[in-house]
Amino acid sequence: MHTKTIKQLAEGLRAGTFSSVELTQHFLTRIEKFHALNAFITVTQEHALTAAKQADKRLAEGNAPLLTGIPFAHKDIFCTHGIKTSCGSKMLDNFIAPYNATVVDKLHHAGAVMLGKLNMDEFAMGSSNENSFYGAAHNPWHENVVPGGSSGGSAAAVAAGLAVCATGTDTGGSIRQPAAFCGITGLKPSYGRVSRYGMIAYASSLDQGGPMARSAEDAAILLQAMAGFDEKDSTSINEPVPDYSRHLTESLQGLKIGLPKEFFQHGLNNQIAQDIDNALNEYRKLGATIIELSMPTLTMAIPAYYVLASAECSSNLSRYDGVRFGHRCEHPADLTDLYLRSRAEGFGSEVKRRILMGTYALSAGYYDAYYLKAQKIRRLISDDFQHALTQVDVIMSPVTPSHAFTLGEKTADPVHMYLEDLYTIAINLAGLPAMSIPIGLSADTPEAPKLPVGLQLIGAYFSEAKLLNIAHAYQQVTNWHQLIPTGFE
């Protein structure tokens, strides 16, 4: 049951082949069985079974929405009323949210059954899941390999068949990179497409929630339920949500694909470059033409991103002060001691590093040189993309410079870890939608395990339907997205 698509499961539920309770129990059993994967921070078994019962009732009544009774899980960054929402941090290990994120409400109303809350890098800061207070989730393709981050738990759970699909969030690549590392399909929507209300903020101007699934078809269904204007989020955009599933099967004849040469230079793993070539050949066969682009500002994306994201994070994370909720140190001597020790004990080192960088970048005398300059670069990058997207329908690129790395490999060198985001962060700076789809597997050798490879598809604002169409067309002629890691069949 865990290898079926949402549509197949929805049909099974409606045909009475299995009930939502049975389906939910199946996934709960798998979650228990593959506990060592550490994909979940919290499993909400009772909650899930209750929701499944309600879903069965709704299904019996007829007219239930497509996601009714489908078991999925939320990244533990979305606030869930009455259920622990940790954001992967010791700081919020004791935090029970008093309200639901808009996305949580929407999926609840859509009838989807929440299995639990998924592991993630602390406050969504990280590219390997190793910054989680709860320990890293493992990559289902190999236990010693990272699942990517920050939505590593989401990617691992979907790849291992512990949930049909999952929510993720993406600030600099946190949906796309783990999707690539775990061989699943992930979509970061246009900024403002999915409400951020109740999604714990890392860098507000970059954060965006999106679907993580086993195919473009499933991602379209999940996005349909997540997207839409929310009056509680001033940055969400009041633009109608198209029917994402309806456009999936449109022809790609005449599609113009742009390849920014800056994304295919030094540092890119040869085998990944080869896999991308193969994927591009499939697209040629589907009727696409390939155009080389030059986008020189892309090389400035990493420094600009780390200044802006850190600056916003330093301010966003000020509320965790031990006064009203979250971790509080024991026996504070005075107010300063309360602040210092609560924050010193509650935050992990990567979070502290970014708070420090951001505080520095915003300080008097440095603001113009760092924050303002980074904003200018952001504008240039955005303009570069806008211009490129007048010449092509979609931009394609690698998602990551190399395959998933082993646990502990990059933790000692933060800059090395930041370079993981080389191909993904510029898209967040520009606010554009982008996807990661699986397009290959590395060779299986005794030294290196067989690991998935992702291709990034980048589109114009609100072109999610087009991206899903382009991804789906590829998935109709290849089967990379259907591969299942050994042991999880």
Next chain:
Amino acid sequence: MNSAPWEIVIGLEIHTQLATHSKIFSGAATAYGAQPNTQACAVDLGMPGVLPVLNQDAVNKAITFGLAIEAEIAPYSVFARKNYFYPDLPKGYQISQLEHPIVGKGYLDIDLDGESKRIGITRAHLEEDAGKSLHENFHGLSGIDLNRAGTPLLEIVSEPDLRSAKEAVAYMRKLHELVRYLEICDGNMQEGSFRCDANVSVRPAGQTTLGTRTEIKNINSFKFVEKAINYEVERQIEIIENGGRIIQETRLYDANKDETRSMRSKEEANDYRYFPDPDLLPVTIDEQLKAQLKAALPELPAAKKQRFQAQYQLDHDAAHALTSSRAMADYFEEVVKHTTLDAKLCANWLTGDLTAALNKADLDIQDSPVSAARIAELLQRISDQTISGKIAKQVFDTLWQHPNSTADTIIAEQGLKQITDSGAIEAIIDKIIADNPDQVEQYRSGKDKVFAFFVGQVMKAMQGKANPAEVNKMLIAKLTP
């Protein structure tokens, strides 16, 4: 003390709480005095994941203020985060405006001993208020009440155009009057709806550069503003005259000791690390909204004062007193509308007896027990000569004590109706002339002053109820040989 050679330079930053129903970035209520933390929602508490949504009413009130001071309204203004840690600041930052405030340069004319002076207003910006720290009754701990957190404030910053504590107070009063006229702020200073920070410096007269300033924080009454500035000016002059140097710092006024104390110096000042708030879009204001709010502006105090002088033939002082608040002006016009008594006499009644009674009871005009309609009925009885002005005061006192009664009831119950029956008056006059032959002789021999004696005697005999004009007329006729 501050004799000729020193010039005082003052600029005020006034925080006005905007009278919106809900908070500036959340739907929680803003009413004062609720149980602690009962008017703070998840957004006000700075819960993880919450987001601010701007209250358009706060924007409209800020624009209304800007229009009233003839300021430039920014077509595009930006909210910024002011970052600092304090327990009553839930998010660890205050949402405010720095580089692009909603209201730009404007001005306010103040009256100083009959002369007008124009005070520049640099800017006014929107921001959210913080909560309150409560230090009592917590056994060594502090309590935090977040009811006030997120209440909309308009911070109005003046140019350093004020030259004395008196001017500062005049400006502050004028601004206080204006925001209440505009009904954008309730002006309640005890509840902190209108509070002031004063930037004070001194310099030798004639010097063009400004002296080093100190900022006195959070002064919440007109009296304290005057005292705090005067204290601070004397302190600064004394330091400089003794060869010292003023340190740029933030000071606190202690009303109990009548002195200012250092809070923190510039070196210790926070670096607030302002940056544009990524959770909020820039505020854009179009001409249509501006025009709409402009059309809805009430008549402003200066215009109203001029109109009162022209329309009701009031002198400057009466017009000024009656337009000092919108409620008083409305009360006056309500009275005038319902009586044929001369408007000037109505004005005298309001600025005299009524104001005195209100002051004694420590009430604002809008809380007056005697309504404008009731006063109008009373004044109408003067106009139609049912009672004299003197008797009217007596009726007013009774009316004040029994606000549910009416002038007519009181006049009837107490038998205060004026006697205009000339027969009755004539009989009394004849008797008094007969009883006082000496005084009659004196009057007839040219001592006019004795006339008042006869009037007094008549009034006394008639318990004040005789029509004074009738008495005068008849006395002259009878006394003239």
